[in-house]
Amino acid sequence: MQRYFTLGLCLLLVFAQANISLAHFGMVLPDRSMVMQGDNPDLDLILAFCHPFEQKGMPLARPKKFGAQTGKEKTDLLNTLQETKVLDNQAWKTKFTLKKPGIYAFYFDPQPYWEPAENKYIIHQTKAYVAAFGGEEGWDREVGLKAEIVPLTRPFGLYAGNVFQGVVKFKGKPVAGADVEVEYWNPEKKVAAPNDYFISQVVKTDKNGVFTFAPPQAGWWGFAALTTEKQAVMHPDGKKKDAEYGAVLWVQFTGWPGK
Numbered sequence: 001m002q003r004y005f006t007l008g009l010c011l012l013l014v015f016a017q018a019n020i021s022l023a024h025f026g027m028v029l030p031d032r033s034m035v036m037q038g039d040n041p042d043l044d045l046i047l048a049f050c051h052p053f054e055q056k057g058m059p060l061a062r063p064k065k066f067g068a069q070t071g072k073e074k075t076d077l078l079n080t081l082q083e084t085k086v087l088d089n090q091a092w093k094t095k096f097t098l099k100k101p102g103i104y105a106f107y108f109d110p111q112p113y114w115e116p117a118e119n120k121y122i123i124h125q126t127k128a129y130v131a132a133f134g135g136e137e138g139w140d141r142e143v144g145l146k147a148e149i150v151p152l153t154r155p156f157g158l159y160a161g162n163v164f165q166g167v168v169k170f171k172g173k174p175v176a177g178a179d180v181e182v183e184y185w186n187p188e189k190k191v192a193a194p195n196d197y198f199i200s201q202v203v204k205t206d207k208n209g210v211f212t213f214a215p216p217q218a219g220w221w222g223f224a225a226l227t228t229e230k231q232a233v234m235h236p237d238g239k240k241k242d243a244e245y246g247a248v249l250w251v252q253f254t255g256w257p258g259k
């Protein structure tokens, strides 16, 4: 029942928005992007699938992969996930205790999500960074996801209004001319868009796969760089379907502390 309801909701959005980009986002949201000496070292993380500005949830099945990378070390965290609800939909949560200084990249690879309205699968490989205890090395290290945004701007300690740049990679190579959809995580739907064009911001990557964006307001902003792979996933109907790969990155921006 739940599944049909969500599906209906997504279809509704498709028709309601016509050609305006329909932005689903994988999401990994730590409760903080920076943890300092003396702070509580226990992070709470949620993993979800949603339309972040509109605060509409979609179900996220148990991911295929979920882990943390710090330095060259990868830790498999899949078994730590507990099912929860985010925006009334299936989602996942976990706790992670930071033990040493460094940059932690939290990433997941979801099961392909079938979107009948678009006759394709959606696979958003999603990432967020947490900087711990003064560590600063290695924020530009790739995790090695099939679809990945590699930051060119240090992805923490950012003010609202700072320019943010990243390289979009697919199978390890920069993607020129990719659409990057950008959305604000809009807690309690406090912000209303003047019209539907404002919901998702869109920028393109240049010939080197680089995109640039400057968020106007503090909060978490999601970047979803989209690449379609033809006939990527076998559908139960026996035909291979296209997959929209999203390289998704969530970055926290903070308001300027002065007046």
Ligand SMILES: [Cu+2]
Binding pocket: 010, 023, 024, 050, 051, 058
């Ligand atoms: Cu959707």
